[in-house]
Amino acid sequence: MDDRLQGLQDAELVVLARDGHVDAFNCLAGRWEPSIFRFTRRMLGDTEDARDVSQEALVKAYLNLQKLREPARFKAWAHHIALNLCRDRQRSRKHRQPSETYVEGEPGELHVVEGGRSFGSPESDAHRSGLTGLVEEVLALLPQEQRAAILLREYHGFTAEEIGAMTDVPAATVRTRIYYGLRAARRQLKERGVTEAGLR
Amino acid sequence: MRPYNRDKTMKEESLDPKRQTLIAALYGELDAEALEQFQASLEEDPLLRAEWEELREARALLETAALNEPAHTPEFVFIDRSQATAKPKRRLFGRPLFSPAWGFASVAACLAILMGAGLRMDRMDNSLVLRFGPAPVPKTVATPTQSVTPSETTPQFNPPVPVGGGVRVETTAEKAVTRDDLNRYSTRMLDALTQMMGDAQERQRRDMSYLMGRFYEEMADEQDRKYESLRQRVDGIGLGLMSEQTRTSQQISRLTDQVRGTASPADSVATPRNPDKDKKP
Numbered sequence: 422m423d424d425r426l427q428g429l430q431d432a433e434l435v436v437l438a439r440d441g442h443v444d445a446f447n448c449l450a451g452r453w454e455p456s457i458f459r460f461t462r463r464m465l466g467d468t469e470d471a472r473d474v475s476q477e478a479l480v481k482a483y484l485n486l487q488k489l490r491e492p493a494r495f496k497a498w499a500h501h502i503a504l505n506l507c508r509d510r511q512r513s514r515k516h517r518q519p520s521e522t523y524v525e526g527e528p529g530e531l532h533v534v535e536g537g538r539s540f541g542s543p544e545s546d547a548h549r550s551g552l553t554g555l556v557e558e559v560l561a562l563l564p565q566e567q568r569a570a571i572l573l574r575e576y577h578g579f580t581a582e583e584i585g586a587m588t589d590v591p592a593a594t595v596r597t598r599i600y601y602g603l604r605a606a607r608r609q610l611k612e613r614g615v616t617e618a619g620l621r
Numbered sequence: 622m623r624p625y626n627r628d629k630t631m632k633e634e635s636l637d638p639k640r641q642t643l644i645a646a647l648y649g650e651l652d653a654e655a656l657e658q659f660q661a662s663l664e665e666d667p668l669l670r671a672e673w674e675e676l677r678e679a680r681a682l683l684e685t686a687a688l689n690e691p692a693h694t695p696e697f698v699f700i701d702r703s704q705a706t707a708k709p710k711r712r713l714f715g716r717p718l719f720s721p722a723w724g725f726a727s728v729a730a731c732l733a734i735l736m737g738a739g740l741r742m743d744r745m746d747n748s749l750v751l752r753f754g755p756a757p758v759p760k761t762v763a764t765p766t767q768s769v770t771p772s773e774t775t776p777q778f779n780p781p782v783p784v785g786g787g788v789r790v791e792t793t794a795e796k797a798v799t800r801d802d803l804n805r806y807s808t809r810m811l812d813a814l815t816q817m818m819g820d821a822q823e824r825q826r827r828d829m830s831y832l833m834g835r836f837y838e839e840m841a842d843e844q845d846r847k848y849e850s851l852r853q854r855v856d857g858i859g860l861g862l863m864s865e866q867t868r869t870s871q872q873i874s875r876l877t878d879q880v881r882g883t884a885s886p887a888d889s890v891a892t893p894r895n896p897d898k899d900k901k902p
Contacts, residue, residue, distance in 0.1 A: 607679035
């Protein structure tokens with residue numbers, strides 16, 4: 422890939438890619454694929470699904486690049502596509518298994534069954550040891566919109582306004598989702614004995 | 622085990638302005654003045670202070686969890702088929718490795734080497750002759766001074782060289798080849814090759830134009846023949862139709878006359894009559 426492309430802004434790369442410069446889009450994809458992949462993995466809780474969805478999102482972005490009105494907002498647009506694909510994927514999981522049930526038993530037996538995919542089960546990528554696995558389990562308990570708002574704000578640097586534009590809600594609604602989501606996550610972590618003081 | 626009803630704990634209610642500001646402050650979205658006001662409200666409101674600590678701790682835990690996350694290597698690459706399928710041409714000294722220019726240069730180099738090794742080209746009897754070694758003697762009328770040897774009657778590769786006088790032939794062994802000789806021969810060879818190629822192209826062009834002319838002539842003749850045949854068939858059909866029309870008109874006239882009772886046997890010429898029918902017993 423041309424090293425000169427690496428120095429260009431997203432908007433410039435989008436313009437080049439629209440003119441048929443495939444390497445320019447490859448540069449954009451290489452720049453944002455890790456972020457999209459992490460976002461989809463946290464949303465779906467499965468590495469393979471996340472890989473599929475993130476690649477599908479980039480293919481969709483490439484095919485619909487002419488529709489992007491503000492080239493400088495490529496990152497938000499690509500994440501928006503990935504979010505919609507995650508929703509579709511979770512919806513299809515729900516069709517396979519209608520009930521979305523959280524079952525809580527003894528500590529260590531925690532499982533969340535969401536649309537046929539078991540977060541925290543041995544088959545799931547969320548079954549990780551340590552704080553990372555626990556946080557992923559707890560985030561998986563949140564309603565989808567709260568989880569998406571927290572992930573996009575916390576890990577991907579989008580503002581409340583940008584998340585609102587992605588999810589078609591006002592920024593105040595995004596802040597509300599973050600507020601309730603963070604409080605619920607913190608409560609769940611505390612129930613599992615995870616506190617900031619305990620990490621020190 | 623009990624089912625978890627998330628609506629009990631995770632329902633969304635509209636936040637009051639204080640909580641909106643709390644979240645904005647949590648993510649550093651407030652300007653200096655708003656931040657100062659928010660810090661003052663934290664001092665005044667213990668409940669808000671507790672919520673602030675709770676959310677800040679939640680953020681800290683999320684950040685810490687992300688630190689241990691494995692890195693992801695980008696693996697998405699679009700392939701431009703138009704570039705992937707086009708193999709780059711191998712190049713030598715800035716030119717494609719296989720090109721007409723290189724081929725011509727290679728032929729010229731081979732010829733130069735062969736000429737350096739003694740290859741000669743002479744024009745004899747209006748044709749070019751390539752040879753190594755001594756030059757052939759042009760065909761001349763034998764004179765009484767030339768000796769006739771038995772070998773003249775049998776075909777051989779080397780032309781006869783008169784013994785004791787006549788034409789003296791220089792060979793490469795007798796005269797050193799200079800660079801000018803090589804250049805001259807190369808030039809002549811190239812000229813001859815160019816001439817040959819030009820002649821061949823001209824012959825090919827003439828043959829092609831002749832063949833195309835013949836083809837068009839044949840096509841035109843065939844077209845004429847078909848047209849004539851078609852015209853004759855149409856004429857025949859027209860004549861037949863006219864004849865049929867005449868006969869039909871005559872029949873109509875005859876029938877009309879019969880109906881009116883004025884028909885005469887002489888008018889019924891169009892319909893063949895059965896001679897037995899008219900015979901009287």
